[in-house]
Amino acid sequence: MSTNLEASAGQLGGRDIRRVVYSEERIATRVREMADEITHHFGPDDDLLVVGLLKGSFVFLADLVRRIQRPLHVDFLVAASYGTGTVSTGDLKLLYDPEASLRDRSVVIVEDIIDSGHTLQRLVPLLREREPRSLDVCTLLHKRLVTxxxxxxxxxxxxxxxxxxxxxxxxxxxxxxxPYVASL
Structure with a gap:
């Protein structure tokens, strides 16, 4: 099923979208599956904190947490590494730090895409210093360029x-x- 946005994708903002890579329907199905996996991964004693990396993860995070079937809290980080380019600069700027304590909590970092890995390579050690019970990463997209x-x-x-x-x-x-993921 094609949406009006998909039909006009080639002319959005005067820039060409080459193709729809993941449809709205395919994303919705996968987000439900991931939410089920997260729900079953944590036990009743886990104090779950889901931390979204803004701005890119906000749509994914909203859909994901609404489908996780267990108590959780949500907080955010704002980290910037792209500016106006299409390649990460490697410079990470933390513009907003989570207000919630991470100590002794099961923390899931929600990312939109892992490509160069620079953001998480710099961020994870900072978050580990805050002594979470566990620290896991959930990402919508992974380019598999880095371990x-x-x-x-x-x-x-x-x-x-x-x-x-x-x-x-x-x-x-x-x-x-x-509502879908496309390639420029």
């Missing part, structure tokens, strides 16, 4: 080596609103 510690426990899709937008992912703040 991380910890490895992403939950991965929605292995992503192609293309610049992807939509479903929260952007290029210079454009395209986040698309």
């Amino acid at each position: 991380l510690d910890p490895a992403a426990r939950w991965v929605g899709f292995d992503a192609p080596s293309e610049f992807l937008v939509g479903y929260g992912l952007d290029h210079a703040e454009d395209f986040r609103h698309l």
Whole structure:
């Protein structure tokens, strides 16, 4: 089923979208599956904190937490590494730190996409210093260009080596609103 946005995707913002990589329906199905996996992974004694990396993860995070069938809290981090380019600069700027304590909690970091891995490589050690009970990574997309510690426990899709937008992912703040993931 094609949406009006998909039909007009080639002319959004004066920039060409080459193709829809993951449809709205395919994303919804995979998010439900990941939420079920997370629900069953944690026990009744786990104090679950889901930390979304903004801005890119906000759509995915919202859909994911609404489908996790257990008590949880949500907080956010804002980290920037792209600016207006299509390649990560490698410089990580933490613009907002979670207000919630991580100590003795089961923390799931929710990321939109893992490509260079720079953000998580710099972020995970900072979060481990806060002594969480456990620290896991959940990502919608993974380009498999890097091995991380910890490895992403939950991965929605292995992503192609293309610049992807939509479903929260952007290029210079454009395209986040698309209900699907597309390639520029």
